[in-house]
Amino acid sequence: HLLFILATTELHKVPATILSRCQRFSFRRISQEDIANRLQYVAYQENIDLDDGAARVLARLADGGMRDGLSLLDQCASATTGELTAERVYACLGIAGERRCGELMGYVADHDTKKALELFNRLYTEGKDLGALLDELACLTRDLLVLKTAPGAGITMLSGVASDQEALALVKRFSSGELVRIMSLLQATMSGFTRATSRRMDASCVWWSY
Structure with missing residues (x-):
């Protein structure tokens, strides 16, 4: 057989x-x-x-x-x-890591486009993969949405892109609507990477669009 x-x-x-x-x-x-x-x-x-x-x-x-x-x-x-x-x-x-993802999301929360772009360009210069960076940010945004909608049990469902303490601190700085908008921007940008002539330019536009 x-x-x-x-x-x-x-x-x-x-x-x-x-x-x-x-x-x-x-x-x-x-x-x-x-x-x-x-x-x-x-x-x-x-x-x-x-x-x-x-x-x-x-x-x-x-x-x-x-x-x-x-x-x-x-x-x-x-x-x-x-x-x-x-x-x-x-x-x-070639990934940013929890500390820098948290730092970048902090600038987004403050609507500090200048510092967000400076950190983004620094990560790009260091050779970080842009697709992986946006994916990390999308995971972190998803974690913050989970904490917003399920503040009690949500802590057990986090992806680990940021530490639990950092995620709990960041979630207080966003509304649910803002997080949904950020997630939509990140997903739209990542889906367009396959036909993008310049990934760097498309990824940079995320910070201007928000």
């Missing part, structure tokens, strides 16, 4: 003609805490000096997938020497 085992994280792309002939098993996403603990274990076994903050960042970026978390750990460990910290993870993967 021959048995085929198919595995995918994008079930919607599997043709119906194949799905109808399969017995389907759905697996839940692994919690960030479990992924972080496993990454710490693997790092110890492989003599990688991984600090707790970096493990949490990698676990968040893995989005419930242990394989993705291990791949990110391997990528970052190969590109750095010494202790692997959260800041080094941000640098290796």
